Amino acid sequence: MVEEKTTSASTSRKKKDIYLFIGAVGILLLLNILLANVYFRVDLTEDKRYSIAPVTKQLLANLKEDITVDVYLAGDFPARFKRLQNSVRETLEEFRVYSDDRVQFNFINPSSNTNPEKRNNYYQQLIAKGLQPTNLVSTEGDKTVEKIIFPGGIVSSKGKEVPVIFLKGNQAAPPDEQLNQSIEGLEFELASAIRQLTQTQRKRIGFIEGHGELGMLEAADFITTLQKTYDVFWVDLTKVKDLKALDAVVVAKPLLKYSEAEKFKLDQFIVGGGRALFFIDPVNISLDSIRTEGTVALPLELNLQDLLFNYGVRLNGNLVQDINAGQIPMVVGMLGNQPQTQLMNWRYYPIINGFNKHTITRNLDALYSKFVSNIDSVRAKNIKKTPLIATSPYSRVVQMPASINLNEARVPPKPEEFTAGPQVLGYLLEGQFRSVFANRPLPAGITNVNIQSEGKPSKLVVVADGDLIRNEVNPKTKQPFRLGFDRYSGATYANKDFATNAVDYLLDETNLVSLRAKEIVLRPLDRVKAKEEKQKWQLINLVLPLILLVSFGIGRYYLRKRKYAGS
DSSP states (O other), rough: HHHHHHHHHHHHHHHHHHHHHHHHHHHHHHHHHHTTTTOOOOOSSOTTTOOHHHHHHHHHOOOOOOOEEEEEEOOOHHHHHHHHHHHHHHHHHHHHHHTOEEEEEEEETTTTOOOOHHHHHHHHHHHHHTTOOEEEEEEEEEEEEEEEEEOOEEEEEEEEEEEOOOSOOOOSSOOHHHHHHHHHHHHHHHHHHHHHHHHSSOOEEEEEESSSSOOOOHHHHHHHHHHTEEEEEETTTEEEEEEEETSEEEEOOOOSSSHHHHHHHHHHHHHHHHHHHEEESSSSGGGGGOOOEEEEEOOOOOOOOHHHHHHHHEEEEEEEEEEEEEEEEEEEEETTEEEEEEEEEEEEEEEOOOOOOOOOTTTTOEOSSSSSOOOOHHHHTEEEEEEEOOOOOEEEESSSSSEOOOHHHHHHGGGGGSOOOOOOEEEEEOOOOOOOOTTTOOOOOOSSSOOOOBOOOEEEEEESOGGGGGOOOOTOOOOOOTTTTTTTTOOTTTTHHHHHHHHHHHOOTOOOOGGGGGOOOOOOOHHHHHHHTHHHHHHHHHHHHHHHHHHHHHHHHHHHHHHTTTT
């Protein structure tokens, strides 16, 4: 009788277990069916490194055309470049999902062709498309191997292409940090390229002319870059009634004085919500103007100082020197009848590496400036002032008028003279600007206009260096070099990135430029400590799991023995 009851209970328990198993499988199948068309991911990282920003999701969700991204990062790389490769793949996979498969991507090895001639021709094609090669040096066994890689890609749609450079960041930073900065910018770079291909409405930018501003050749690279995203025009203030047809204006290195009427048009445009970028030289000096015996540099009167002062900044009539500076060629002797030249530091050409952690300047490489002045912040109601760029701490301020002689480059700097600290060279101004013409009569030549004293919120970028957006011109071919390219050192600085970031920040209503604020925290190992404690942690990783496993087995054995010993 007892045996029958035991058998019945066992059978009942088995049936119950079977029902529970069938029910669990059914629930899993039902959940799988219900969630088949529901997509979600959970990013548990502290810095949300695997999350796509809402503005990017909206951009991808609104795609009407297919996008193809060809990434030239296939192949074997050292660990740190492998991380970049994986990050690009992960970002594009997220883009593919959120775009409902409209974004597709391919990884290509540009060095796969074993024919050297065909491989080099392929390299040249990529360079012509805007991708820049990098010489990667790696160690393989006992050998040091150099590889040409293209850390970038081509984003294309309907026959249009946009190059994307993945390897960016500040070259003065350690390699791991620079690579981390590049990874932080991946989403922005790719999303910007997609927006450039798909945008239907383009903002209008006017370059002011008529006062000796940069011409088409000197501003060629900056204008060409802007034309990929915006419509660009030349604007003569004497020939237009107002600037309402524009979204932004650029004042690029003027040399002649603005009239009151021209200044009025600028003022009313800004007060009315228009955006503006001022790249101004407060001092009238250039390298070509310095004679053998030296030149006296004087402040440059443009009749714009009171306008900017009213908005919240004062451009000072001085020049800033920096020990961290560019170079110019100097004649150091003669070989026969041929002059011998040598590159020497020219402290009036500061290399700018002091940046605010702002969207415009985040992860930016160094800038190259020429004869730059500092800027002071002054009180302006309801205006937020953000310093963007500054010199190194080893600077010196030279007041005007001053005699400038090329022979200064021959004299080594005295560190005790360069103690002025970081000098701010550029500001971002945001808020509701008050007109400088408030409570003043209309200037001559302006009639039938009501002065707008305060208007819509606006944004300005003011930089005390007109050369920051001027590209050099090849003296032989008369073709413009890349903006930021120094033909003496062969280095390319981030002047173009800074200028285009500033324009994007001023005009980007979708706030896509906010993606540049993404931050991935580096948590590097303490290499010294890791080396010292290597054996200890190896021993722990090998022995501790075995101890836990044996302890679990012994404990389970005694528990089972105790449980069934009395039965």
